[in-house]
Amino acid sequence: RKEVEQDPGPFNVPEGATVAFNCTYSNSASQSFFWYRQDCRKEPKLLMSVYSSGNEDGRFTAQLNRASQYISLLIRDSKLSDSATYLCVVTSNTGFQKLVFGTGTRLLVSP
């Protein structure tokens, strides 16, 4: 089983739609959780950290469910510019100072 699993998509949604992605992780001891955004073949950039109480940043909401070991990302009022791949990232169980990246979920927002 992969340490971090994501649905690769693509998720095709119209502008203005609400879309949600889930990500499951296998290491119950993971302490840090993130969503990164990656545009086509460019470098990943931090979208938001995910906190235990859940957190919101504008149109984006991240949630953490430790009991079920998954994190989610909700995007409201999708924009064309939201089209990208969203990477779920958690701390690793295989060593100190390591992150494990999911393979990403691709989002396509159409006019």
Place this chain on the structure above:
Amino acid sequence: EAQVTQNPRYLITVTGKKLTVTCSQNMNHEYMSWYRQDPGLGLRQIYYSMNVEVTDKGDVPEGYKVSRKEKRNFPLILESPSPNQTSLYFCASTLAGTHHEQFFGPGTRLTVL
């Protein structure tokens, strides 16, 4: 401007010809990493460094070497590249480990023929 730079951005080479990909950051970050990204496999860590002269293997270190002689630079060395090292490589730096934002370089697309 705070940034991580990598060079070269694109490289086509042949099997066995030693090459170095440079990585430099201007944020005084202690922690730096190298990743490779392959379709369906996501980003996998090759090597990381927690400070000058402190390096350790990541998940896929075979065929790679690194050095950290200065805080700002973290070059990736392929002594004898092989076709299975064809990939997209990213260097990243962070203030102090996994709880902080990782800043990635723009990537190096390497093709080994």
